[in-house]
Amino acid sequence: xxxxxxxxxxxxxxxxxxxxxxxxxxxxxxxxxxxxxxxxxxxxxxxxxxxxxxxxxxxxxxxxxxxxxxxxxxxxxxxxxxxxxxxxxxxxxxxxxxxxxxxxxxxxxxxxxxxxxxxxxxxxxxxxxxxxxxxxxxxxxx
Amino acid sequence: xxxxxxxxxxxxxxxxxxxxxxxxxxxxxxxxxxxxxxxxxxxxxxxxxxxxxxxxxxxxxxxxxxxxxxxxxxxxxxxxxxxxxxxxxxxxxxxxxxxxxxxxxxxxxxxxxxxxxxxxxxxxxxxxxxxxxxxxxxxxxxxxxxxxxxxxxxxxxxxxxxxxxxxxxxxxxxxxxxxxxxxxxxxxxxxx
Numbered sequence: 492x493x494x495x496x497x498x499x500x501x502x503x504x505x506x507x508x509x510x511x512x513x514x515x516x517x518x519x520x521x522x523x524x525x526x527x528x529x530x531x532x533x534x535x536x537x538x539x540x541x542x543x544x545x546x547x548x549x550x551x552x553x554x555x556x557x558x559x560x561x562x563x564x565x566x567x568x569x570x571x572x573x574x575x576x577x578x579x580x581x582x583x584x585x586x587x588x589x590x591x592x593x594x595x596x597x598x599x600x601x602x603x604x605x606x607x608x609x610x611x612x613x614x615x616x617x618x619x620x621x622x623x624x625x626x627x628x629x630x631x632x633x
Numbered sequence: 634x635x636x637x638x639x640x641x642x643x644x645x646x647x648x649x650x651x652x653x654x655x656x657x658x659x660x661x662x663x664x665x666x667x668x669x670x671x672x673x674x675x676x677x678x679x680x681x682x683x684x685x686x687x688x689x690x691x692x693x694x695x696x697x698x699x700x701x702x703x704x705x706x707x708x709x710x711x712x713x714x715x716x717x718x719x720x721x722x723x724x725x726x727x728x729x730x731x732x733x734x735x736x737x738x739x740x741x742x743x744x745x746x747x748x749x750x751x752x753x754x755x756x757x758x759x760x761x762x763x764x765x766x767x768x769x770x771x772x773x774x775x776x777x778x779x780x781x782x783x784x785x786x787x788x789x790x791x792x793x794x795x796x797x798x799x800x801x802x803x804x805x806x807x808x809x810x811x812x813x814x815x816x817x818x819x820x821x822x823x824x825x
Contacts, residue, residue, distance in 0.1 A: 539774055539775060539778070540775065540782075540825060541775065542772065542775035543772060544691065604691065607782045607786055
């Protein structure tokens with residue numbers, strides 16, 4: 492039976508992230524930081540770039556995205572990950588996803604995801620907000 | 634349902650088919666000319682060759698899935714002529730892409746991925762011809778983005794050029810499918 496603490500992590504964490512997905516990035520002035528808030532609606536449109544290889548609920552060329560927030564990289568059972576991803580020791584959260592999506596092949600050299608990445612910080616924040624929100628949608632419920 | 638009219642006002646569908654058929658031949662012919670017999674591929678350094686083969690394998694995997702998706706669409710009984718003919722033509726292009734990618738991966742010393750025994754598609758949501766077209770359009774748009782994201786990564790510029798050639802073909806598929814849905818075939822000046 493799923494313990495409350497586990498359930499809280501699996502259910503509430505993505506919800507909280509969906510509502511507040513933010514990235515703190517260094518500002519141009521010393522000692523300042525710019526807060527990038529993700530917009531899940533805008534992120535849904537950006538997700539259309541991913542659907543040749545990914546879907547929320549199914550493993551395809553890439554692994555499923557349901558449950559990605561909080562998941563250890565390379566851990567979807569039965570999916571054929573690259574050795575590099577399996578060895579990466581990453582756990583997917585806003586920060587690690589942002590870094591990976593910005594430049595997958597630099598973040599995890601040897602990853603099978605042959606994609607240059609998304610350079611725009613706002614677009615990455617939007618996409619991550621969408622992934623977090625989608626995790627609590629009907630399509631991701633077992 | 635709306636289609637572009639391509640020159641031949643008396644028979645626009647025939648004109649479109651002729652245009653697509655010829656342009657497809659030109660694209661795939663160029664890509665094959667770029668890669669088949671390109672000894673520079675085998676001469677690449679090991680690390681660069683390995684990286685390029687990995688990118689191509691991801692593309693091949695997506696192409697094989699697209700072939701399967703069009704097969705599901707063609708066999709669904711939901712597509713009416715001439716849309717059915719278009720779907721079969723597009724599937725043929727994906728087969729050509731897959732064939733070229735597999736041969737190129739082998740030339741790079743890699744092992745090409747094979748088609749899966751089974752693909753899972755959201756068939757429960759495909760109830761009309763428009764549903765099938767929208768699903769296919771989503772895959773094609775995703776393919777454009779995937780190739781766009783791959784083009785800058787290749788160590789071998791001939792591979793980047795060939796990937797861009799395939800990207801152009803996928804973009805045409807996407808535009809035609811959108812047009813068939815009555816949507817703007819080219820909704821923006823840039824792709825991302």
